[in-house]
Amino acid sequence: MTRISAFFTGWVLTLVSASSAWAQEMPTPSFPVPWQLNLQTPASPVAERLVEFHNFLLVICTVISVIVLALLIWCAIRYNAKANPVPSKNTHNTLLEIVWTAIPVIVLVIIAVPSYRLLYYMDRVEDPGLTIKVIGNQWYWTYEFPDDDISFDSLPLPDDEIDIAAGQHRLLEVDTPLILPTDTDIRILFTATDVLHAWTIPAFGVKLDNVPGRTNETWTRITIPGKYYGQCSELCGIDHSYMPIVVHAVSPEEFEAWRADQLAANDNTPDDANRLAALIQE
Numbered sequence: 001m002t003r004i005s006a007f008f009t010g011w012v013l014t015l016v017s018a019s020s021a022w023a024q025e026m027p028t029p030s031f032p033v034p035w036q037l038n039l040q041t042p043a044s045p046v047a048e049r050l051v052e053f054h055n056f057l058l059v060i061c062t063v064i065s066v067i068v069l070a071l072l073i074w075c076a077i078r079y080n081a082k083a084n085p086v087p088s089k090n091t092h093n094t095l096l097e098i099v100w101t102a103i104p105v106i107v108l109v110i111i112a113v114p115s116y117r118l119l120y121y122m123d124r125v126e127d128p129g130l131t132i133k134v135i136g137n138q139w140y141w142t143y144e145f146p147d148d149d150i151s152f153d154s155l156p157l158p159d160d161e162i163d164i165a166a167g168q169h170r171l172l173e174v175d176t177p178l179i180l181p182t183d184t185d186i187r188i189l190f191t192a193t194d195v196l197h198a199w200t201i202p203a204f205g206v207k208l209d210n211v212p213g214r215t216n217e218t219w220t221r222i223t224i225p226g227k228y229y230g231q232c233s234e235l236c237g238i239d240h241s242y243m244p245i246v247v248h249a250v251s252p253e254e255f256e257a258w259r260a261d262q263l264a265a266n267d268n269t270p271d272d273a274n275r276l277a278a279l280i281q282e
């Protein structure tokens with residue numbers, strides 16, 4: 001706790017070194033491990049529901065596959081030329097045709113109902129506690145907190161700055177991670193300055209296109225504090241694979257401390273008008 005608050009104090013002065021220091025103590029609740037099966041550990045209500053829906057679909061897929069395989073085996077054994085030398089001349093069976101049309105329709109409806117329910121749940125949040133804006137650039141991310149006038153770029157760390165011993169990962173670390181509070185409904189707005197990008201954090205169940213000239217929207221509520229990784233998921237040019245995403249999810253109190261530091265830093269920086277006035281006086 002004290003180390004984290006110490007980090008907040010040093011944040012403004014030493015962004016890069018501070019973030020790598022924090023990397024050592026930030027747990028990664030949802031990071032892939034060798035031989036892992038299934039999806040990453042969900043860290044938001046949307047991601048939990050996506051995992052549940054995925055498991056539900058897996059059951060339906062398995063049942064259909066087993067039934068079709070059993071039918072194929074049964075036909076091959078029961079109706080081969082040796083076992084059934086005189087084949088039936090039937091070409092129609094009304095009841096059978098109704099059944100094999102109706103059953104797939106019913107299965108699709110059973111899938112569609114929870115699918116649409118989840119789609120609308122993911123769409124937007126009524127009363128967000130925080131709004132952030134994610135802007136895709138070739139080839140880095142810009143994060144804005146529109147209500148607080150906080151804005152910064154998040155650039156990938158080059159290979160020679162990656163500290164494997166500190167738990168860092170090549171091609172996944174950034175100089176300035178996005179800080180977000182846990183247990184808060186966060187509205188996320190997406191846009192881009194140049195081409196299509198897609199901001200993605202698998203653990204949050206968030207993946208949406210950043211489209212130039214358009215604002216997309218979704219939301220998240222992070223349930224587990226820690227460090228989360230993602231990557232741009234829309235082919236956006238030669239460095240598409242070099243624009244990682246890092247989110248540090250901290251408690252609302254720690255987030256407020258960070259926000260206060262950012263606002264204080266903003267106040268100390270002369271805005272463009274002041275800077276211009278100073279230049280003219282000289």
Ligand SMILES: [Cu+2]
Pocket residue numbers: 136196197198232233234235236240243
């Ligand atoms: Cu991109």
